[in-house]
Amino acid sequence: MPRPRSEAARQSVLEAMRAAVVAGTYEAVTIEGLAETAGVAKQTIYRWWPSKAAILGEALLEGDLPGADPAVAMSDDIRADLHAWFSAMSAGLAKPEGVALARALIAVTATDHELGLALNERLAAPIREWVAERIARGQSAGEIRADVDADAIADQLIAMASYAALIGQPLSAERVEETVTRLLRGIAR
Amino acid sequence: MPRPRSEAARQSVLEAMRAAVVAGTYEAVTIEGLAETAGVAKQTIYRWWPSKAAILGEALLEGDLPGADPAVAMSDDIRADLHAWFSAMSAGLAKPEGVALARALIAVTATDHELGLALNERLAAPIREWVAERIARGQSAGEIRADVDADAIADQLIAMASYAALIGQPLSAERVEETVTRLLRGIAR
Amino acid sequence: MPRPRSEAARQSVLEAMRAAVVAGTYEAVTIEGLAETAGVAKQTIYRWWPSKAAILGEALLEGDLPGADPAVAMSDDIRADLHAWFSAMSAGLAKPEGVALARALIAVTATDHELGLALNERLAAPIREWVAERIARGQSAGEIRADVDADAIADQLIAMASYAALIGQPLSAERVEETVTRLLRGIAR
Amino acid sequence: MPRPRSEAARQSVLEAMRAAVVAGTYEAVTIEGLAETAGVAKQTIYRWWPSKAAILGEALLEGDLPGADPAVAMSDDIRADLHAWFSAMSAGLAKPEGVALARALIAVTATDHELGLALNERLAAPIREWVAERIARGQSAGEIRADVDADAIADQLIAMASYAALIGQPLSAERVEETVTRLLRGIAR
DNA sequence: GGCTAATCGAGACGGTACGTCTGGTCTTGCG
DNA sequence: CGCAAGACCAGACGTACCGTCTCGATTAGCC
Numbered sequence: 001m002p003r004p005r006s007e008a009a010r011q012s013v014l015e016a017m018r019a020a021v022v023a024g025t026y027e028a029v030t031i032e033g034l035a036e037t038a039g040v041a042k043q044t045i046y047r048w049w050p051s052k053a054a055i056l057g058e059a060l061l062e063g064d065l066p067g068a069d070p071a072v073a074m075s076d077d078i079r080a081d082l083h084a085w086f087s088a089m090s091a092g093l094a095k096p097e098g099v100a101l102a103r104a105l106i107a108v109t110a111t112d113h114e115l116g117l118a119l120n121e122r123l124a125a126p127i128r129e130w131v132a133e134r135i136a137r138g139q140s141a142g143e144i145r146a147d148v149d150a151d152a153i154a155d156q157l158i159a160m161a162s163y164a165a166l167i168g169q170p171l172s173a174e175r176v177e178e179t180v181t182r183l184l185r186g187i188a189r
Numbered sequence: 190m191p192r193p194r195s196e197a198a199r200q201s202v203l204e205a206m207r208a209a210v211v212a213g214t215y216e217a218v219t220i221e222g223l224a225e226t227a228g229v230a231k232q233t234i235y236r237w238w239p240s241k242a243a244i245l246g247e248a249l250l251e252g253d254l255p256g257a258d259p260a261v262a263m264s265d266d267i268r269a270d271l272h273a274w275f276s277a278m279s280a281g282l283a284k285p286e287g288v289a290l291a292r293a294l295i296a297v298t299a300t301d302h303e304l305g306l307a308l309n310e311r312l313a314a315p316i317r318e319w320v321a322e323r324i325a326r327g328q329s330a331g332e333i334r335a336d337v338d339a340d341a342i343a344d345q346l347i348a349m350a351s352y353a354a355l356i357g358q359p360l361s362a363e364r365v366e367e368t369v370t371r372l373l374r375g376i377a378r
Numbered sequence: 379m380p381r382p383r384s385e386a387a388r389q390s391v392l393e394a395m396r397a398a399v400v401a402g403t404y405e406a407v408t409i410e411g412l413a414e415t416a417g418v419a420k421q422t423i424y425r426w427w428p429s430k431a432a433i434l435g436e437a438l439l440e441g442d443l444p445g446a447d448p449a450v451a452m453s454d455d456i457r458a459d460l461h462a463w464f465s466a467m468s469a470g471l472a473k474p475e476g477v478a479l480a481r482a483l484i485a486v487t488a489t490d491h492e493l494g495l496a497l498n499e500r501l502a503a504p505i506r507e508w509v510a511e512r513i514a515r516g517q518s519a520g521e522i523r524a525d526v527d528a529d530a531i532a533d534q535l536i537a538m539a540s541y542a543a544l545i546g547q548p549l550s551a552e553r554v555e556e557t558v559t560r561l562l563r564g565i566a567r
Numbered sequence: 568m569p570r571p572r573s574e575a576a577r578q579s580v581l582e583a584m585r586a587a588v589v590a591g592t593y594e595a596v597t598i599e600g601l602a603e604t605a606g607v608a609k610q611t612i613y614r615w616w617p618s619k620a621a622i623l624g625e626a627l628l629e630g631d632l633p634g635a636d637p638a639v640a641m642s643d644d645i646r647a648d649l650h651a652w653f654s655a656m657s658a659g660l661a662k663p664e665g666v667a668l669a670r671a672l673i674a675v676t677a678t679d680h681e682l683g684l685a686l687n688e689r690l691a692a693p694i695r696e697w698v699a700e701r702i703a704r705g706q707s708a709g710e711i712r713a714d715v716d717a718d719a720i721a722d723q724l725i726a727m728a729s730y731a732a733l734i735g736q737p738l739s740a741e742r743v744e745e746t747v748t749r750l751l752r753g754i755a756r
Numbered sequence: 757g758g759c760t761a762a763t764c765g766a767g768a769c770g771g772t773a774c775g776t777c778t779g780g781t782c783t784t785g786c787g
Numbered sequence: 788c789g790c791a792a793g794a795c796c797a798g799a800c801g802t803a804c805c806g807t808c809t810c811g812a813t814t815a816g817c818c
Contacts, residue, residue, distance in 0.1 A: 002760080002761040002762030002763065002814085002815070002816085003761080003762055003763040003764080003813075003814045003815045003816090004762085004763080004814090004815065004816095005762095005763075006763070006764070009763095009764075025299070025300050026299065026300075027216070027299075027300045030803085030804065030805095031804075031805075031806085032803085032804060032805085033804095039765090040764085040765080041764060041765045041766060041767085042765095042766090042767085042805095042806085043764080043765085043766090043767095043806095043807085043808085044763080044764060044765080046806065046807080047763085047764095103299045104299070106295060106299045106355065107296055107299035107300060109355055109356060110214070110215070110216075110292040110293070110295045110296035110299065110355060111214050111215075111216045111296060113357055116355075116356065117356055117357060117358075120356050148371075149367055152364060152367055152368065152371075155349070155352075156345065156349055156368070158352070159348045159349045159351070159352035159353075160344070160345060160348045160349075162348070162352055163344075163347070163348035163351055163352060164348075166295065166298055166299060166305075167298060167305065167306055167309050168302055168306060169306075175341060178338055178341050179341065179345070182337075182341075182372075182375040182376065183371075183375060184375075185374065185375040185376075186371040186372060186373075186374040186375030187371060187374075190784060190785045190786070190791070190792055190793080191783080191784060191785090191791085191792040191793035191794065192782070192783040192784050192792085192793065192794045192795075193783085193784070193794080194794070195794070195795070198794090198795080219772085219773065219774090220773080220774075220775085221772085221773060221774080222773090224796095228796090229795085229796080230795065230796040230797060230798090231774095231775085231776095231796095231797090231798090232775095232776085232777085232794095232795080232796080232797090233794075233795065233796075235775065235776080236794075236795090379765070379766055379767085379810055379811045379812070380765085380766040380767035380768060380809075380810060380811085381766085381767065381768045381769075381808070381809040381810050382768080382809085382810075383768070384768070384769070387768090387769075387770095403677070403678050404677065404678070405594070405677075405678045408798095408799060408800090409799080409800075409801085410798085410799060410800085411799090413770095417770085418769085418770075419769065419770040419771055419772095420770095420771085420800095420801085420802095421768095421769080421770085421771085421801095421802085421803090422768075422769060422770075424801065424802080425768075425769090481677045482677070484673060484677045484733065485674055485677035485678060487733055487734060488592070488593065488594075488670040488671070488673045488674035488677065488733060489592050489593075489594045489674060491735055494733075494734065495734055495735060495736075498734050526749075527745055530742060530745050530746065530749075533727070533730075534723065534727055534746070536730070537726045537727045537729070537730035537731075538722070538723060538726045538727075540726070540730055541722075541725070541726035541729055541730060542726070544673065544676055544677060544683075545676060545683065545684055545687050546680055546684060547684075553719060556716055556719050557719065557723070560715075560719070560750075560753040560754065561749075561753060562753075563752065563753040563754075564749040564750060564751075564752040564753030565749060565752075570787085570788055570789045570790080571788095571789080572789075573789070573790075576789090576790080597777090597778065597779090598778075598779070598780085599777085599778060599779080600778095602791095606791090607790085607791080608790060608791040608792060608793085609779090609780085609781095609791095609792090609793085610780095610781085610782085610789095610790080610791085610792090610793095611789080611790060611791080613779095613780065613781080614789085614790090
């Protein structure tokens with residue numbers, strides 16, 4: 001049987017993509033540049049990825065987009081939980097690295113619809129899940145209205161954080177605070 | 190004393206940019222293609238614009254980004270007003286042309302920070318103003334809490350509409366309805 | 379280890395150059411035009427040749443400048459030999475193709491000193507050699523003065539033929555005849 | 568009455584052409600550059616000259632091509648006269664300025680046949696005349712054969728000097744000496 | 757322990773677009 | 788109406804990458 005795909009080459013391409021995106025804009029990333037920094041032949045890239053966008057996608061899913069993972073334990077205080085999570089996400093997307101990766105994701109979405117949609121779906125799913133679960137808990141506890149649409153809330157917060165990264169003006173602590181407060185007022189029983 | 194700049198050339202370049210963006214992606218727009226469709230020499234473009242992004246900026250500010258202009262009269266019913274406006278904006282950004290232009294704006298913002306920020310500022314300003322005014326009216330009427338941050342609300346809605354356009358899934362009427370309802374519950378006195 | 383240079387591409391570029399020069403002036407030759415007629419990418423040309431002049435040089439050395447090769451057998455009659463050769467050279471440079479190539483050589487020499495000098499040297503060398511040999515033979519035979527400078531003679535005839543091609547008025551048979559006669563009177567013992 | 572053509576502009580264009588040609592190659596001369604150095608508008612050049620070549624032509628005829636003017640008095644010694652003149656011409660074409668202008672003339676001739684021919688004719692005429700006259704004198708004095716073709720001699724010397732300038736290797740004093748000596752042996756009675 | 761088949765690096769190839777430069781033409785307003 | 792100034796259309800310049808295509812050199816299994 002033939003020689004298997006080189007995992008080292010794969011990793012170094014993904015790493016090169018992350019580095020390139022953080023260093024400049026996604027648009028400025030070049031397959032040739034990637035190949036050079038990764039120490040890999042161009043053909044090796046073209047053999048395994050159909051496009052620059054696909055490489056970014058894999059790099060984002062594999063590495064992590066700071067703020068994308070709602071690694072927040074749930075307590076009994078829904079306000080505290082939502083605030084902790086939204087605040088963490090905003091902070092993740094406020095770091096230079098986070099801004100760069102988020103912008104690259106946005107750029108690729110604005111360009112390659114299909115892939116962008118898929119990526120957003122994949123990255124948003126755990127968030128939606130977390131929010132749904134926390135809202136459901138609040139509903140069980142009788143704090144939250146029964147007719148609240150958890151997805152709408154998750155989407156709103158994702159949109160806000162994402163837009164803030166796009167225009168490069170991270171949500172301030174006050175804005176985060178205000179948003180959570182107002183949101184809770186809107187969905188409290 | 191020399192020949193003045195040709196307004197016709199300028200207009201046809203901007204028009205070509207709008208057309209190109211609507212027809213494909215912003216990334217796929219080419220200065221050479223623009224020159225060709227506009228019936229203009231490449232140098233004429235380079236003489237007056239420093240970049241593709243600048244052309245798009247001018248085209249967006251001059252032509253109009255559907256949904257960007259809050260041309261909604263204010264009534265005494267704040268719910269109706271907010272709904273009418275947010276609904277109109279969402280609808281504008283749901284039309285193919287609106288999606289295309291919004292995505293182009295997003296793409297340029299993700300790429301050329303400076304210019305993107307300026308553009309967003311310019312386009313958001315009238316919206317912020319309108320929302321501020323409407324909220325203030327509501328506060329005078331005693332319907333709305335005094336401590337509400339109008340900018341936060343405007344930004345939230347802009348982010349939501351913009352993100353919806355980005356991922357190509359326009360806000361449904363239900364989602365618009367839900368958002369306004371929840372929002373009002375959050376800010377009502 | 380990579381793919382080797384394409385000889386086909388190289389040849390078709392050189393051929394395109396010869397054709398272009400014969401069809402028009404050297405000045406009017408365009409790298410883009412060359413690439414197009416040769417069915418080759420522009421970059422392939424830039425990869426291998428530093429300038430238009432270098433292409434012409436290679437084309438001239440490889441193909442042949444009519445009249446540049448003194449393919450004349452030597453007999454015992456120095457007058458006949460010199461006449462045959464000078465006449466052949468003049469005739470070669472009188473043909474439209476010869477005129478065109480000679481002019482291109484002159485144009486490139488007038489422009490790119492270094493290369494022009496090298497080319498002239500390379501093309502003149504066999505001529506100088508032939509003349510030197512024939513003169514030496516004449517000297518052995520006692521027909522020609524011992525102090526004759528063969529290079530001076532070769533250069534004179536090259537200059538004359540070249541200048542004639544430049545101004546587009548080929549040396550007439552009479553002028554060739556006269557020149558050889560006068561020359562021989564000048565160097566005979 | 569209309570304003571007459573500006574002689575100052577004309578002169579400064581011609582001067583700029585001479586300077587440009589001496590400073591670089593004829594090919595590198597640019598109408599725009601000319602206009603700039605001459606302090607003249609591009610259109611003023613296009614109004615009065617059909618081409619770059621025409622400007623050079625006028626500049627050469629008006630200014631002087633060093634060595635082109637056979638300003639040599641005739642004595643009774645034909646050898647001395649021919650040597651003096653040919654030597655002066657070679658020297659003129661050996662000076663950097665002379666080489667540059669001669670090359671420009673050659674370049675324009677290689678490119679614009681018509682004009683080049685005309686220019687060569689104009690510049691060669693006085694030389695041919697001078698040579699014809701001197702030869703005729705020599706014939707009267709019985710030094711020179713009656714059947715000598717003066718034009719052939721003039722052309723030969725022009726070609727030699729011109730070719731020497733072209734390849735940038737001025738005729739050495741020895742070569743000049745040798746040439747005149749050999750030439751005279753060829754035409755002496 | 758050789759055979760074989762897909763991998764890898766390197767980089768040439770036909771292309772497209774870049775941003776710049778110049779050619780010629782035209783349009784201003786001043787003198 | 789000539790002229791300086793400079794915008795305009797046109798198109799070549801030389802460069803950078805694109806995605807495809809050889810090359811020769813490894814490197815697994817499988818015989």
